[in-house]
Amino acid sequence: MELVRMTWEEVARLPVDCVALLPVGAVEQHGPVLPLGTDAAIASHLGRVVAGRGDRLLLPALTVGVSREHRQFPGTLSVSPDQLRDLAISCGRSLGAHGILRLVFVNGHGSNAAPLAEAALRLRGESVYAFTFNWWLAVPETLAALFPQADAHGGAVETSAMLVIDPESVRIDRMADASADRGAYAPWGRFVEGVQVAFDAVEFSDLGNVGDPSLADEEKGRTILSEAAERLDRFCDWLAAQSEDALRPPA
Numbered sequence: 654m655e656l657v658r659m660t661w662e663e664v665a666r667l668p669v670d671c672v673a674l675l676p677v678g679a680v681e682q683h684g685p686v687l688p689l690g691t692d693a694a695i696a697s698h699l700g701r702v703v704a705g706r707g708d709r710l711l712l713p714a715l716t717v718g719v720s721r722e723h724r725q726f727p728g729t730l731s732v733s734p735d736q737l738r739d740l741a742i743s744c745g746r747s748l749g750a751h752g753i754l755r756l757v758f759v760n761g762h763g764s765n766a767a768p769l770a771e772a773a774l775r776l777r778g779e780s781v782y783a784f785t786f787n788w789w790l791a792v793p794e795t796l797a798a799l800f801p802q803a804d805a806h807g808g809a810v811e812t813s814a815m816l817v818i819d820p821e822s823v824r825i826d827r828m829a830d831a832s833a834d835r836g837a838y839a840p841w842g843r844f845v846e847g848v849q850v851a852f853d854a855v856e857f858s859d860l861g862n863v864g865d866p867s868l869a870d871e872e873k874g875r876t877i878l879s880e881a882a883e884r885l886d887r888f889c890d891w892l893a894a895q896s897e898d899a900l901r902p903p904a
């Protein structure tokens with residue numbers, strides 16, 4: 654079920670164990686191959702797939718996230734961590750006021766994770782049982798097996814996913830320039846004696862991608878997306894099955 658296509662009367666009739674899914678993305682540069690909306694596209698895709706199974710409520714995505722580390726690239730939009738946290742809390746409170754107490758943030762972007770974790774913590778203190786599903790952390794073994802090369806941002810992983818979700822948005826003709834041959838294998842950040850000393854993408858990637866999009870593969874994209882959706886689906890089943898007593902944090 655998609656919230657924005659429902660009426661308030663239909664929402665009022667939702668069962669108490671309904672799980673709401675809030676995709677959270679980013680609008681930020683993803684190198685020359687992928688569009689700015691990549692993270693929102695992946696989070697929305699997972700939310701849509703899983704909301705189609707059973708009593709799950711798909712909320713409209715929060716498409717702008719915390720993207721300060723990409724601000725030097727045109728088109729990047731960013732909110733502060735406090736703004737994202739507060740927006741996520743407000744959405745959760747709005748649902749909770751009408752008895753929808755189970756909420757999953759389906760997150761597509763690393764820098765959103767900490768503010769969403771804080772939002773979820775505060776909401777649980779208000780008896781709205783919110784949790785964050787960071788999709789790339791859900792399938793670590795599969796990611797490591799299919800993508801052994803360093804890949805942090807706008808590289809093979811996200812490009813593979815986008816070849817499935819929105820293939821026309823992938824600029825195949827820009828892959829060669831963004832490939833590892835041009836130095837795009839740099840890890841995220843720059844380190845001196847183990848201490849991170851560079852934080853913005855522009856400091857260690859001229860084109861913005863950190864990872865090699867030319868290694869993308871549609872079939873691998875299908876595998877990681879379907880495995881991530883399976884995990885999210887099983888988590889929603891678990892959350893729906895928990896009583897409020899079981900979900901309430903200890904006093």
Ligand SMILES: [Zn+2]
Pocket residue numbers: 683691692761762806807811
């Ligand atoms: Zn991304």
